[in-house]
Amino acid sequence: MAAIGIHLGSSCACAAVYKDGRADVVANDAGDRVTPAVVAFSEKEEIVGLAAKQNRVRNLSNTVVKVKQILGRSSGDPQAEKYIAESKCSVTEKNGKLAYEIDGKFVSPEDVAKLIFRKMKETAQFALGSDVNDTVITVPFDFGEKQKNILGEAAKGAGLNVLRLIHEPSAALLAYGIGQDSPSGKSHVLVYKLGGTSLSITVIEVNSGLYRVLSTTADDSVGGTCFTEALAQHLASEFRRCYKNDVRGNPRAMMKLMNSAEVAKHSLSTLGTANCFVDSLYDGMDFDCNVSRARFELICSALFVKCIEAIKKLLEQVGLGTDDISKVVLCGGSARIPKLQQMIRELFPNVDLLNSIPPDEVIPIGAAIEAGILLGREQVFSDNDMLSVECSAKDILVKALDQSGTDKFLVVFPSGTPLPARRQHTLEAPGGISSVCLELYESLEKGPVKEDERFAQIVLQDLDVKAEGLHRILTILTMKRYGKQKY
Numbered sequence: 001m002a003a004i005g006i007h008l009g010s011s012c013a014c015a016a017v018y019k020d021g022r023a024d025v026v027a028n029d030a031g032d033r034v035t036p037a038v039v040a041f042s043e044k045e046e047i048v049g050l051a052a053k054q055n056r057v058r059n060l061s062n063t064v065v066k067v068k069q070i071l072g073r074s075s076g077d078p079q080a081e082k083y084i085a086e087s088k089c090s091v092t093e094k095n096g097k098l099a100y101e102i103d104g105k106f107v108s109p110e111d112v113a114k115l116i117f118r119k120m121k122e123t124a125q126f127a128l129g130s131d132v133n134d135t136v137i138t139v140p141f142d143f144g145e146k147q148k149n150i151l152g153e154a155a156k157g158a159g160l161n162v163l164r165l166i167h168e169p170s171a172a173l174l175a176y177g178i179g180q181d182s183p184s185g186k187s188h189v190l191v192y193k194l195g196g197t198s199l200s201i202t203v204i205e206v207n208s209g210l211y212r213v214l215s216t217t218a219d220d221s222v223g224g225t226c227f228t229e230a231l232a233q234h235l236a237s238e239f240r241r242c243y244k245n246d247v248r249g250n251p252r253a254m255m256k257l258m259n260s261a262e263v264a265k266h267s268l269s270t271l272g273t274a275n276c277f278v279d280s281l282y283d284g285m286d287f288d289c290n291v292s293r294a295r296f297e298l299i300c301s302a303l304f305v306k307c308i309e310a311i312k313k314l315l316e317q318v319g320l321g322t323d324d325i326s327k328v329v330l331c332g333g334s335a336r337i338p339k340l341q342q343m344i345r346e347l348f349p350n351v352d353l354l355n356s357i358p359p360d361e362v363i364p365i366g367a368a369i370e371a372g373i374l375l376g377r378e379q380v381f382s383d384n385d386m387l388s389v390e391c392s393a394k395d396i397l398v399k400a401l402d403q404s405g406t407d408k409f410l411v412v413f414p415s416g417t418p419l420p421a422r423r424q425h426t427l428e429a430p431g432g433i434s435s436v437c438l439e440l441y442e443s444l445e446k447g448p449v450k451e452d453e454r455f456a457q458i459v460l461q462d463l464d465v466k467a468e469g470l471h472r473i474l475t476i477l478t479m480k481r482y483g484k485q486k487y
Contacts, residue, residue: 003134003375004124005367006155007168008116010066011196011224012333013037015120016364017128018372023175025361026127028119034333034360035119039064039112041102048119057255060088062102066197067112070098071154072147079220110154117158135160136371138363141167141202141216142393163374167391168193169202170211171366172329176354179206188214188324192311192344193331193363197223199307201314203325212418213391215318219310224265224334227300231261231291234299235276238289247282256281268293269336297339308343327352333360392417392479397449398425399439409441409449412477419479427473431466435459438475 002019012034016025025033030050040052040063047055056063066083073080075093084091090101099106125132137155139148148165155162166174169191173179178189186207193200202216233248235257240246247253256278264274273292281287297304315321328344328351335341336359345353357365396413412423429436440456441449463471 001134001375002128002130002132003136003163003368003371004121004132004160005136005138005171005364005369005371006117006120006160007138007171007364007367008068008113008120008151009037009195009332010068010198011037012360013116013120014361014364015124016361016368017124017132018368018375019128021372023365023368023372025358025364026124028123029126033358035116035123037065037067037116039067039115041107043103046115048115054259057252057259060251060255062089064089064100064107064112067109067116069197070109071113072144072150074098110150110157113151113154114157117155117160121158121160133159133161134163134371134375136164136166136367136374137162138168138171138367139165140200140218141169141213142200142218144393163371166367166370167213168200168331168363169204169213169216171363171370172331173204173206173211173366174369175357175362175366176327176329178327178329179209179211187326188320189327189329190311190325190348191329191331192335194307194334194340194359195223195332196225196334199223199310201310203314203318203320210418213415214320215314216393216415217310217314217317222303222306222310224332226303227334227337228258228262228265230300230303231265231296232257234291234295235261235287235289239281239287243282243285243287245282245285250282253282257287264291265296265337268296269338293338300339304339304343307340308347311344311347322348323350325351327354329362330355330359331362335359391415392419392421394442396477396479397441397443398427398477399441399454400428413479417479422476422478425475425477427471427475429471429473431469431471433471434463434465435461436463436471436473440477 002017005016005023007014014025014034016023027033028035028049032050035049036053038049038052040047040055040059052063069083070080075098080098091098092101094106097108099108135155137151139151152162152165172191173189189204189206191202191204198218198220199222200216200218203214205212205214232254236248260276260278264276267274273290276289276291278287325348328348341355392413392415395411395415397409397411400408400410412425413421427436427438438458439454441453442455443449443453460473
């Protein structure tokens with residue numbers, strides 16, 4: 001029996017199949033192992049993948065990109081508002097939910113994701129030559145319950161039997177069999193994922209074959225697109241220098257430069273120079289320019305520094321040094337960039353840098369291995385089965401008062417807490433009041449907790465009023481799998 005592992009990223013999707021004890025990424029109908037997560041709509045059909053991406057210049061307002069960024073989000077969400085502001089395809093609210101408005105019709109983000117999942121399913125089935133529906137889907141570590149459910153439902157809507165949703169960092173470790181080769185040892189592994197639209201870094205403690213997330217960080221201000229944009233701006237400057245015309249205010253011309261810059265960026269991961277040619281870039285003029293790898297690295301030097309500084313900040317937060325990390329796993333297509341790999345090696349001179357699997361294929365391969373384990377058709381690891389433990393994605397905090405009466409927040413479930421979990425907390429309040437409020441917050445940030453991060457509020461009324469002293473109320477909080485809480 002075979003199974004599929006699917007990774008739906010913001011910019012690309014990738015499918016791997018597990019069969020006969022092996023997990024391998026499969027190529028799509030264009031011969032590519034990675035499929036652009038782009039869907040274009042026309043009057044007669046929906047086009048998914050490379051063809052939709054290539055025709056985006058001509059069909060900009062009807063082409064959906066980066067749908068993963070808006071899945072499970074609602075209007076008013078800062079991430080959703082940022083996405084809406086940047087989207088060339090109109091996003092509006094319909095019946096209380098966000099939807100794309102395309103030629104007078106409304107298309108939900110879930111339906112777009114469903115089309116991409118269907119494409120990945122067809123890709124896997126064509127490669128295997130048979131029907132296969134059993135699938136493990138990967139999700140970012142910071143996805144909430146609603147986002148996970150919607151992603152799972154989209155996959156089911158595409159005809160897939162979802163065996164499990166697995167966090168992307170865990171899938172990366174599974175791809176390399178980390179924790180299985182020496183299950184009795186304890187080590188720290190850093191998973192570095194630089195995708196098309198964001199950077200995420202996770203530190204995982206591996207102990208007796210179990211994975212425990214110690215800390216994670218995500219930054220959507222840096223990603224592969226940032227490198228492409230920097231190179232496209234350089235090309236625009238070169239065009240202005242040669243032809244005395246500035247195309248930066250021309251969206252169509254800049255889209256053409258972005259496409260050319262992306263191809264050149266990929267080429268520079270393996271070659272010393274790349275040619276950027278754009279047919280009829282502006283006013284009928286063609287543009288031809290060579291870019292060296294050294295020039296590209298100079299153009300993007302600030303981005304490289306930002307990518308490395310994020311590692312240092314995360315290690316500082318978790319209280320670990322570079323020598324405490326035993327392995328670094330590279331994920332995401334942009335982690336292929338040689339300069340970035342060089343800088344990571346310099347930061348971890350005595351650490352194994354795992355990049356033998358192409359970084360953009362690591363996560364789907366890990367998902368396919370997990371699918372194989374769940375089906376139980378093959379023993380992927382010789383003596384020990386993999387045990388997957390759900391962990392909390394965010395810090396869960398309770399609001400309290402200090403001696404001066406100022407609000408303070410106490411962490412009751414740190415991010416990375418294995419689930420299910422149970423904690424006790426003594427709620428204190430002045431004895432002269434008859435009601436007490438228990439407020440719970442969830443946060444990924446290490447800074448001040450924000451009011452809009454509150455997700456639960458419980459009011460206890462009709463308490464006996466005391467002339468002196470405090471109310472001390474023992475509260476028991478439990479968190480189930482998938483982040484469901486009870487009090």
